[in-house]
Amino acid sequence: MSRVLSTAVGILALASVPLLAGSDYYINITSQILISAILAIGLNLLVGYVRLMSLAHAALFGVACYGTAIMLKAGYGHLPSAIVAIIATMVTTSIVATLALRATGIGFLMITLACGQIVWGMAYRWISLTEGDNGINIAARPHVLGVSLASPISFYFLTLAVFAVAFVAVAILIASPFGASLRGTRDQPRRMAALGYNVWLIRFVAFLVSGFWAGVAGLLFVYYNQFVSPQVMALTTSAEALLMVIVGGAATLLGPFVGAVIVVVVKNVVSAYVVHWNMVLGSIFVVIMIFMPEGLVPGTARLLRRVRTPRIGVLVPEPPIEKKRAR
Amino acid sequence: MNGSLLLAINSVTLGGVLFLLAAGFSLIFGLMRIPNLMHGSFFMLGAYLSVSLLRAGANFWLAALVAAVAVSAIGGVVERFLLRRLAGQELAQVLVTLGLSFIVADLCLIVWTGDPIQIPAPTSLTGGTPIWGAFFPIYRLAVVVIAVVIAVVLWLMLERTRLGAMIRAGVDDAGMAQVCGIRVSRLFTIIFCLGAGLAGFGGVIGGPILSVYPGLDSDMLPLALIVVILGGAGSLPGALLGSIIVGTLYNFGLAMVPELAYVVLFLPMLLVLVLRPQGLLGGRAV
Numbered sequence: 001m002s003r004v005l006s007t008a009v010g011i012l013a014l015a016s017v018p019l020l021a022g023s024d025y026y027i028n029i030t031s032q033i034l035i036s037a038i039l040a041i042g043l044n045l046l047v048g049y050v051r052l053m054s055l056a057h058a059a060l061f062g063v064a065c066y067g068t069a070i071m072l073k074a075g076y077g078h079l080p081s082a083i084v085a086i087i088a089t090m091v092t093t094s095i096v097a098t099l100a101l102r103a104t105g106i107g108f109l110m111i112t113l114a115c116g117q118i119v120w121g122m123a124y125r126w127i128s129l130t131e132g133d134n135g136i137n138i139a140a141r142p143h144v145l146g147v148s149l150a151s152p153i154s155f156y157f158l159t160l161a162v163f164a165v166a167f168v169a170v171a172i173l174i175a176s177p178f179g180a181s182l183r184g185t186r187d188q189p190r191r192m193a194a195l196g197y198n199v200w201l202i203r204f205v206a207f208l209v210s211g212f213w214a215g216v217a218g219l220l221f222v223y224y225n226q227f228v229s230p231q232v233m234a235l236t237t238s239a240e241a242l243l244m245v246i247v248g249g250a251a252t253l254l255g256p257f258v259g260a261v262i263v264v265v266v267k268n269v270v271s272a273y274v275v276h277w278n279m280v281l282g283s284i285f286v287v288i289m290i291f292m293p294e295g296l297v298p299g300t301a302r303l304l305r306r307v308r309t310p311r312i313g314v315l316v317p318e319p320p321i322e323k324k325r326a327r
Numbered sequence: 328m329n330g331s332l333l334l335a336i337n338s339v340t341l342g343g344v345l346f347l348l349a350a351g352f353s354l355i356f357g358l359m360r361i362p363n364l365m366h367g368s369f370f371m372l373g374a375y376l377s378v379s380l381l382r383a384g385a386n387f388w389l390a391a392l393v394a395a396v397a398v399s400a401i402g403g404v405v406e407r408f409l410l411r412r413l414a415g416q417e418l419a420q421v422l423v424t425l426g427l428s429f430i431v432a433d434l435c436l437i438v439w440t441g442d443p444i445q446i447p448a449p450t451s452l453t454g455g456t457p458i459w460g461a462f463f464p465i466y467r468l469a470v471v472v473i474a475v476v477i478a479v480v481l482w483l484m485l486e487r488t489r490l491g492a493m494i495r496a497g498v499d500d501a502g503m504a505q506v507c508g509i510r511v512s513r514l515f516t517i518i519f520c521l522g523a524g525l526a527g528f529g530g531v532i533g534g535p536i537l538s539v540y541p542g543l544d545s546d547m548l549p550l551a552l553i554v555v556i557l558g559g560a561g562s563l564p565g566a567l568l569g570s571i572i573v574g575t576l577y578n579f580g581l582a583m584v585p586e587l588a589y590v591v592l593f594l595p596m597l598l599v600l601v602l603r604p605q606g607l608l609g610g611r612a613v
Contacts, residue, residue, distance in 0.1 A: 053418055053421075053422075099596075099597060099600050099601075102600045102601070102604050103604065105417070105418070106360060106361060106362060106417055106418070106421065109362070109418070109421060110362045110552055110555075110556065111556070111596075111600065113362075113364075113548075113549070113552060114549050114552045114553055114556065114596060115593075117545065117548070117549035117552075117589075118549065118589050118590060118592065118593050121549075121588075121589030121590075122587070122589055122590055125585070125586050125587070125588065125589060126586040126587060127586060128586060129586075234545070235425075235545055236429065239425055239426075239429070242422070246422075276433045276436075276437070278429040278430075278432060278433045279429065279430050279433035279434070281426070281429055282425075282426040282427060282428070282429030282430035282433070283426065283430060284426070285422060285423070285425060285426025285429070286409065286423050286426040286427060286430070289413065289419045289420075289422050289423045289426065290409065290412055290413065290419075290423065
């Protein structure tokens with residue numbers, strides 16, 4: 001009950017952001033955070049609860065962006081465009097999942113990377129469909145329930161509503177028996193198989209759900225930006241999403257949101273001063289992986305503990321999360 | 328007819344460049360069990376370093392050698408001081424190489440700016456030679472010869488020397504090799520240096536064909552990934568076969584369906600993953 005209450009309080013707090021934010025700039029940043037958080041929530045389902053690191057999520061996100069933009073350009077309405085975009089995302093997701101789930105661990109990561117880069121290459125080179133590097137503009141945002149989404153505030157509330165649905169849906173999924181079987185396949189895949197669970201199918205479904213939220217995030221993003229270019233599918237986007245999940249703490253409900261806040265805020269602050277966001281992103285990645293691979297929040301706590309307690313007193317060092325060999 | 332002959336020879340040339348890139352990638356993957364996501368960066372870094380060396384007036388081959396050694400040293404530093412700290416945590420190691428690849432990409436952008444740079448082929452190898460009626464650039468033939476020589480040397484090193492035997496033991500079973508008294512951690516450094524150096528060298532050699540531009544790293548990395556998925560991890564003949572397949576498909580794809588050249592690469596990967604997940608010449612699944 002307290003979790004329901006705290007979720008409700010959290011979402012109400014987010015709903016009050018437009019009142020507190022002085023300008024459209026901050027409202028837009030918060031929208032960016034929420035869109036990224038939806039992508040990260042989806043990715044966390046795979047990374048945190050099944051321990052499969054996907055680098056294809058930028059591609060899934062991008063397919064939804066391009067699906068919408070291409071349909072709109074062809075003259076279709078907003079609703080059919082959105083539906084086609086989500087269907088295209090799900091088809092792509094199931095192809096990538098079928099291929100990538102031939103392997104686990106490192107092999108999974110490699111195959112998702114190869115698939116992701118191939119989709120990116122398509123966006124870049126299939127100029128007759130995607131307009132290549134020039135990208136596609138979207139003329140206007142739609143009306144939802146009679147409300148125009150043209151203003152930052154109305155778009156923010158739509159994003160918040162979708163975020164709330166994603167957050168609650170994934171929370172329910174994780175708490176469900178299916179969620180338990182997800183964690184089971186993560187920790188003891190062979191035992192789960194021996195118990196009669198279809199480990200492959202469980203992973204496949206988790207990938208589909210994860211891809212679905214990536215598609216929803218992509219749909220919001222393309223309307224937020226009103227523009228799409230191959231850049232959204234670049235490896236950087238996948239890496240950013242992965243960073244959000246890892247920074248916030250994988251396999252926690254709040255982790256992806258915290259990670260999205262950190263990454264988006266840092267990105268916007270950094271971009272205001274230097275142009276080289278990629279270098280900062282890479283550096284954060286390296287530092288976090290080397291010093292606190294379990295995530296920023298638990299990692300900081302551990303490092304603080306280490307500073308405070310004398311070394312002799314430490315009997316059992318905490319094992320890093322990814323000690324298991326990926327085979 | 329002449330067109331497709333030219334395409335075929337171009338494919339083999341690209342295959343040769345890819346082999347230089349993928350051989351090291353495959354060996355690192357076979358031994359350390361990690362795909363080195365900064366392998367494309369090594370390739371690009373080698374090419375850019377040679378640009379600077381050539382501008383300083385160095386000879387092409389000297390520039391290639393110096394760039395390869397420099398990239399190899401960088402690889403050694405990365406392995407020894409970063410990856411080793413994460414020994415046994417493959418996913419964390421992979422993500423570190425991913426982070427480093429972003430850093431290298433931005434550094435190259437700062438140093439060498441965003442304009443594509445064409446590396447001139449060595450003057451002794453410019454011009455062309457007629458083969459079966461088609462006029463063919465000598466430099467591309469030279470690249471094939473270089474790739475074949477390096478393939479043979481690598482093969483002899485792996486099959487006929489003590490170091491090669493240790494590496495093969497490490498690829499087969501790192502734990503058992505360690506128990507037998509082989510310092511696997513040192514092999515890691517050696518292989519990482521070797522792989523980085525080969526990639527850097529490949530970048531220089533490929534420079535006159537592909538030119539150097541920001542994003543070359545992320546163009547080459549998936550090709551190396553696909554070569555290894557096709558050929559099998561840790562297998563040198565696999566890397567060679569995979570390189571030629573990918574080089575051929577990519578070139579013919581670019582010529583026939585330029586917009587979908589990348590998608591053409593998807594098909595062999597799909598077939599291999601479904602029918603033979605360990606790769607065409609690989610011993611075990613990725």
